[in-house]
Amino acid sequence: MNETSVVHVETTAHTEVPHDGGHAEGGFPPFNGATFPSQILWLAITFGLFYYMMSKMVLPRIGGILEDRRDRIASDIAEAGRLKQETEAAIAAYEQALAEARRKASGIAQATRDKLATETEAKRAAVEKDLNAKLDEAEKRVAGVKDAALADVREIAGETTNALVESLLGKAPTKNETSKAVSAAMS
Amino acid sequence: MSNDPIHQFHIVNLFPVEIGGVDFSFTNSSLFMVATVAVTTVFLMMATSGRGLVPGRWQSVAEMCYEFVANMLRSSTGTDGMRFFPFVFSIFMFVLIGNLFGMFPYFFTITSHIIVTFALAMIVIMTVVIYGVMRNGLRFLNVFVPADVPPLLLILVTPIEIISFLSRPVSLSVRLFANMLAGHITLKVFAGFVVSLGSLGPLGVAGAVLPLAMAIALTALELLVAFLQAYVFAVLTCMYLNEALHPSH
Numbered sequence: 286m287n288e289t290s291v292v293h294v295e296t297t298a299h300t301e302v303p304h305d306g307g308h309a310e311g312g313f314p315p316f317n318g319a320t321f322p323s324q325i326l327w328l329a330i331t332f333g334l335f336y337y338m339m340s341k342m343v344l345p346r347i348g349g350i351l352e353d354r355r356d357r358i359a360s361d362i363a364e365a366g367r368l369k370q371e372t373e374a375a376i377a378a379y380e381q382a383l384a385e386a387r388r389k390a391s392g393i394a395q396a397t398r399d400k401l402a403t404e405t406e407a408k409r410a411a412v413e414k415d416l417n418a419k420l421d422e423a424e425k426r427v428a429g430v431k432d433a434a435l436a437d438v439r440e441i442a443g444e445t446t447n448a449l450v451e452s453l454l455g456k457a458p459t460k461n462e463t464s465k466a467v468s469a470a471m472s
Numbered sequence: 473m474s475n476d477p478i479h480q481f482h483i484v485n486l487f488p489v490e491i492g493g494v495d496f497s498f499t500n501s502s503l504f505m506v507a508t509v510a511v512t513t514v515f516l517m518m519a520t521s522g523r524g525l526v527p528g529r530w531q532s533v534a535e536m537c538y539e540f541v542a543n544m545l546r547s548s549t550g551t552d553g554m555r556f557f558p559f560v561f562s563i564f565m566f567v568l569i570g571n572l573f574g575m576f577p578y579f580f581t582i583t584s585h586i587i588v589t590f591a592l593a594m595i596v597i598m599t600v601v602i603y604g605v606m607r608n609g610l611r612f613l614n615v616f617v618p619a620d621v622p623p624l625l626l627i628l629v630t631p632i633e634i635i636s637f638l639s640r641p642v643s644l645s646v647r648l649f650a651n652m653l654a655g656h657i658t659l660k661v662f663a664g665f666v667v668s669l670g671s672l673g674p675l676g677v678a679g680a681v682l683p684l685a686m687a688i689a690l691t692a693l694e695l696l697v698a699f700l701q702a703y704v705f706a707v708l709t710c711m712y713l714n715e716a717l718h719p720s721h
Contacts, residue, residue: 316586
C-alpha cells in the first residue's frame with residue numbers, strides 16, 4: 286500500500302506540477318526535508334508578522350474596549366451608589382422633619398390642653414366663690430328674717446297674753462311680767 | 473489521483489525563491505500561512521473597529537477569543553504571566569485558524585506538516601527556556617527537581633524530569649501534526665469510498681450512503697479536533713510558561 290502510493294504520488298506530482306523542483310521526491314510529503322527551509326522561513330515571516338500585529342494593534346484595541354467597558358460599568362455602579370445614598374439621606378431628613386413636626390404638634394396640643402384646663406379651673410373656682418358668697422348672704426338674710434319674725438312672735442304673744450289675762454282676770458299684768466312668762470314658755 | 477489520501481499534503485511550488493542554493497519557494501503552504509494571518513488579523517480588526525461599548529456580533533466573537541485565551545493564561549500562570557498574552561494568543565489563533573482553514577475542501581492544512589508544528593513547539597520551548605533562565609538564573613533548574621521528594625528518590629526522579637522536559641517539543645508538535653494528518657487522511661479515505669462505490673452502479677450508490685454518513689460525522693469530529701488541538705497546544709504552552717515563571721513546582 287505504502288509503496289504503491291509513493292509511486293502514485295511521484296507520478297501525479299510530476300504530471301500536475303512540472304516546476305516542482307523535486308519537492309515530492311521524499312515520498313510522504315510531511316517528511317520531505319527539501320520543503321523544510323521554505324516552510325520554516327515562511328512560518329517565521331507570517332507568524333512574526335502575526336505576533337507583531339496582534340501585540341501592537343489587535344490586542345491593545347480589544348483590551349482597551351474591555352477596559353473602557355469595565356470602567357464605565359464601575360463608574361455607573363458608583364454613580365448609582367451615590368444616588369442611592371442621596372436618596373437615603375433625603376428620606377432620613379424627611380423622616381426627621383416629620384418626627385419633629387409631630388413632636389411639635391403634640392407639644393402645642395398639650396400646651397393648649399393645659400392652658401384650657403387651668404382657665405376652666407380658674408373660672409370654676411371664681412364661680413364657686415361667687416356662689417358661696419351669695420349663699421352666705423342669703424343664709425344671713427334668712428337668719429335676719431327669722432330673728433325678726435321671732436321677735437314679732439314674742440311681741441304678739443305678749444300682747445295676746447296681756448289681752449287674755451285682762452279678759453280673764455280683769456286686770457292687765459305689767460308688760461314685764463308677760464314678757465317674762467312668754468320667754469319662759471317659749472324657751 | 474483523486475482517491476490518493478496523501479495528495480492533499482503535497483507542497484506545491486507557487487513562486488520559486490532560492491537563496492544560497494536553499495529552496496525558500498513561496499508554496500501553497502506559505503500561501504495558507506499568509507491567508508491564515510491575513511484573515512485572522514483583518515477579521516479581528518474589522519470586528520473591533522466600532523469599539524462598541526455594547527458589542528455587536530462580530531465584536532463579541534473577537535472579545536470571546538480574547539477573554540478565552542486571557543482566562544486560560546491567567547488561570548495557569550497567574551497575573552504575572554499576562555506578559556505572554558500576545559504570544560499565547562498568537563499561537564492559539566494561528567493554530568486554530570490554520571486547522572479550521574484545513575477543513576475547507578481543496579485547502580491546504582499548514583499544521584499537517586511536522587516541520588510547522590515542530591517549529592511552533594520550538595518557539596514555545598525556546599521562549600520558556602530563555603525567559604526562565606533570564607528571570608530565574610540557575611534556579612530555573614528547579615524544574616527538574618520536584619519539591620517534597622525525598623533526596624534518595626531525586627536520583628530517580630530528576631532524570632525522568634529531564635527526559636520529559638526534552639521530549640516536550642516532540643510531544644507538543646507530534647500531537648498536533650498527527651491529529652491533523654490522521655484526521656484528514658481518514659476523511660479523505662471515506663470520501664474516496666463514496667466516489668469509488670458511487671461509480672459501481674445503482675447498488676454502489678446505495679452502498680455509498682454509509683461512507684458518506686461516516687464522512688459527515690468525521691467532518692464534525694474534525695472540526696472539534698481542529699479546535700481542541702489548538703486549545704491543547706495553547707494550554708500546554710501556558711503550563712510550560714508557568715514553569716518558566718515559577719520553576720519550583
